[in-house]
Amino acid sequence: MKADHSLDCVGLYCPMPIVKTAEKIKELKPGEVLEVVADDEGIKQDMPAWCQTTGHEFLGTEEEGGEIKVYVRKKRD
């Protein structure tokens, strides 16, 4: 999937990938896509949940090797 911004969270456990995503998303313009790369399994459940609460759009998950990539489209500021 194509993304405008990428955030490396490899080696970080909950809650750091979510905390960093919340921080990073502030830099994006509405409509832009953020890719978060992580290796903590929790992200697969946590990112859709975070999107549901914050109102951003969850676009999906890609996995290759031990790496998990999740994609989020920023809805509004």
Added chain:
Amino acid sequence: MAEKEKLTIVVFSGELDRALAAFIVATTGASMGMDTTMFFTFWGLNIIKKNEGGIRGKGLMRKMLNFMNRGGSKRLKLSRFHMLGLGTWMMKRLMKESNVPSIEEFITMAKQMGVKLVPCSTTCGVMGLEQDSFRSEADSIAGAAFFLNEARQSGVTLFI
């Protein structure tokens, strides 16, 4: 989201593991856009006491209490397997190796994210603690009415 959702956590316990659980939920709540308050009472106050400085409290009994119960984010013990410090030391090492922030780092992070860190007034009174006993990140001391007013507006309230 129409109105900002709220999360209130009563932090009653002062152990490293329980503090960690409280801060993980609090910082995640703040990341999810929730208006988050941590209300520290009883042993929980140890988490936000200053690490430095002398023994606090007026009178012999309070001095004794604060000597036995020194507090400070760097002095917290595990609730199980403290083993005279060995277990706690090992847990801290494992946390560091796993890139999990220390309680010290969690306090700074929570504050930056807008989490309110409120010491309970009654336990402060009983234990002889004042605003000055707490680190600069702590918000103003408040009572049960403050907590209940936050809690009644919160979708999520936890007691740790």
